[in-house]
Amino acid sequence: MVDNDMRVDFYKEMVRIRTYEAALQRDYHADKAPAWDIGAGLIPGEMHLSAGQEPVAVGLCANLEQGDAITGPHRPHHLALAKGVDMKAMTAEIFGRDTGLSHGKGGHMHLFDPSQHFSCSGIIAQGMPVAVGQALAFSRRGTANVAVAVAGEGAANQGGFHEALNLASMWKLPVIFIIEDNDWAISVNRETATPIKDGSLRASAYGMPSARIEGNDVDAIYDACRTAVERARAGGGPTLLEIHTVRLWGHFEGDAQAYRGDELAAATENDPIPLYEKRLLAAGLLTEDSIGSIKAQAEEEVEAAIAYAKASPEPKPSDAYLHVFA
Amino acid sequence: MTAPVDVEAGARRVTTAKAISEAIAQEMRANPEVFVMGEDVGPYGGIFGSTGGLFEEFGATRVIDTPISETGFIGAGIGAAVEGMRPVVELMFVDFLGVCFDQIYNHMAKIHYESGGNVKVPMVLMMAVGGGYSDAAQHSQCLWATFAHMPGMKVVAPSNPYDAKGLMASAIKDDNPVIFMFHKGVMGLPWMAKNPRSIGAVPEEEYTVPIGKAAIPHPGTDVTVVSVSMSVQHCLDVAEKLEGTTSVEVIDLRSIVPLDREAILASVAKTGRLVIVDEDYRSFGLSGEIVATIADKDPSMLKVPVQRVAYPDIPVPYARVLEYEALPTRDKIEAAIAAAMKG
Structure with missing residues (x-):
């Protein structure tokens, strides 16, 4: 069960992730004015930020070890940071620098850190079968490691999701499938795309235990993930968890979100970090002072990572030809 | 090996x-x-x-x-x-x-x-x-x-x-x-x-064949015939049939990536005549890439235009007469070699 020390750690990690993404958002937009050009500036390209979804990453990763694997989706920063991917190298990658995780070849949708068995894919649901294969390798080698496939609720309508569930269940592999249900597949609402309210029911088609977790509450997410991870480590096979969360910002930066209407204001009120902060304050686990120092510490780490990225050299143009083949 | x-x-x-x-x-x-x-x-x-x-x-x-x-x-x-x-x-x-x-x-x-x-x-x-x-x-x-x-x-x-x-x-x-x-x-x-x-x-013991090196299973001096996979067998049948009249050099690419461009260039530099036999679709494919390899290096090494025996740009048909109309066959390869030798 979640104890009070863990709650403070969860809070710190969520603040760390939010602080990071707020800083990325600031720098992403800083030099795209006055004419907004997606390809311009220090951070070019699409940018999918995860604000609101921190409880999923934090509750999940508190159950994982370095040797466990995650395949994430196009919106990967919260998962990467919570898994333990080095913030400086990740930031340098997002800034397209030679010191980045992939020497600037991957960018924000293609973060690879083999030391943390972390990867992500920009193609919906298609990272999920890869996690099945990582679990197959763990199982073959007799380790107790698990693989986690994370995707959005839109991805659960894609074939890759269903094939991955079927294989993992058939072979009883240590996989945890996490569906982050933030209600929106870009601009398409869940109700427009998915005929059932509880997507975890789909696991029954594959003979797999599952649960839907409402509330976007890191404590509840931790508990559900713990059950799934323990089952997988013990050889009990895969689990599907659909976690109802919230997307506070646009699908990508620059998304005006006119399609969300009043729902957006309601979502903003459900920002999980202030809500959790309030609970921990009321329980006496945090004080105004400790909150201030947690936030200052996060700022310090984040700004150091961004400064590192900005000070790092760009790759040589001719490096574009490296690493096509091993 | x-x-x-x-x-x-x-x-x-x-x-x-x-x-x-x-x-x-x-x-x-x-x-x-x-x-x-x-x-x-x-x-x-x-x-x-x-x-x-x-x-x-x-x-x-x-x-x-x-x-x-x-x-x-x-x-x-x-x-x-x-x-x-x-x-x-x-x-x-x-x-x-x-x-x-x-x-x-x-x-x-x-x-x-x-x-x-x-x-x-x-x-x-x-x-x-x-x-x-x-x-x-x-x-x-x-x-x-x-x-x-x-x-x-x-x-x-x-x-x-x-x-x-x-x-x-x-x-x-x-x-x-x-x-x-x-x-x-x-x-x-x-x-x-x-x-x-x-x-x-085939030797029973383990051995490797390097990926990216073409083989020359039938050396020759008059015309270069480049092919891969099944079509190589047809090319060899034709090359053997023509022995004594036309000296055909058959190159078996063995891999498309990496493509052994050096082997192709060396042979064409010697023969000046090139026939490409490819069971994959003709357009935007291997045969065009081989022609581009010659053109990039030195088009003047060709004495005559290239002959391509490649799959026409049609889906594969079912009926035997239709499919064999499209496939690279020994007759087509022989005709292409003859056309290359005429120039």
Whole structure:
């Protein structure tokens, strides 16, 4: 069960992730004015930020070890940071620098850190079968490691999701499938795309235990993930968890979100970090002072990572030809 | 180990299918990280015999029959490879790539590059290619140029048992994803008409054939005939028939990626005449790439225009007369050589 020390750690990690993404958002937009050009500036390209979804990453990763694997989706920063991917190298990658995780070849949708068995894919649901294969390798080698496939609720309508569930269940592999249900597949609402309210029911088609977790509450997410991870480590096979969360910002930066209407204001009120902060304050686990120092510490780490990225050299143009083949 | 195969030499002659499964078995014995996965690769032994005998020797944990979930099991192969295993995954027919191409070109082929060289995907994806037996539009294509067009995959297509065994051993040892395409016509299947070259001398011991080096199974001086896979067998039949009248140099590319451009250039520099025989589609493919290789280097090395015997830009038809109208046949190859010699 979640104890009070863990709650403070969860809070710190969520603040760390939010602080990071707020800083990325600031720098992403800083030099795209006055004419907004997606390809311009220090951070070019699409940018999918995860604000609101921190409880999923934090509750999940508190159950994982370095040797466990995650395949994430196009919106990967919260998962990467919570898994333990080095913030400086990740930031340098997002800034397209030679010191980045992939020497600037991957960018924000293609973060690879083999030391943390972390990867992500920009193609919906298609990272999920890869996690099945990582679990197959763990199982073959007799380790107790698990693989986690994370995707959005839109991805659960894609074939890759269903094939991955079927294989993992058939072979009883240590996989945890996490569906982050933030209600929106870009601009398409869940109700427009998915005929059932509880997507975890789909696991029954594959003979797999599952649960839907409402509330976007890191404590509840931790508990559900713990059950799934323990089952997988013990050889009990895969689990599907659909976690109802919230997307506070646009699908990508620059998304005006006119399609969300009043729902957006309601979502903003459900920002999980202030809500959790309030609970921990009321329980006496945090004080105004400790909150201030947690936030200052996060700022310090984040700004150091961004400064590192900005000070790092760009790759040589001719490096574009490296690493096509091993 | 790159010498041309002498099909009459040596004691033991086996089919290409047997040569492939033997290479996989030897790699599996040598390395516990090698395993096989795909549809009907288990007790059935692969629809085209590429995994014959493996299930009996290694059992269901290392020779895994999968559900019909190509995205799922190719992705699982990638995940296992990322963790350092060496999966040999069979897609059965190349024509099925449409249901799982994202795993192939967006994941298998790109992860090494996207990771800046930090993640390797040592995986073999093998599949049957080719027609000639009325399996029609969705079960007869070659499509090697489709894979070759996308960076990050080696693409291998042997024409005979000796090369098949040595190339498969190389493919499994390779740290890159390798597309291994076996033409049904070269496998020596008991249930399909076959060229005698589909059965040949193969050493029992392990050996490798390097990926990216063409072979010259029939040296000559008058005309260069470049081909790959099954069509090489037809080219050799024609070259042997023309011995005494035209000296034909047959180049067996053995791999499309890497393409042994040097071997092509060296031969054309010598002969000045080029015939390309390709069972894959004519436009935007291997035959055009070979012509571009000459044009980029020195178009004046050609004494006459290039002759291309390639699959016309039509889906593969069913009726025998229609399919053979389109296929590269010995008659067409001979006519192309004659046309090249006229100039």
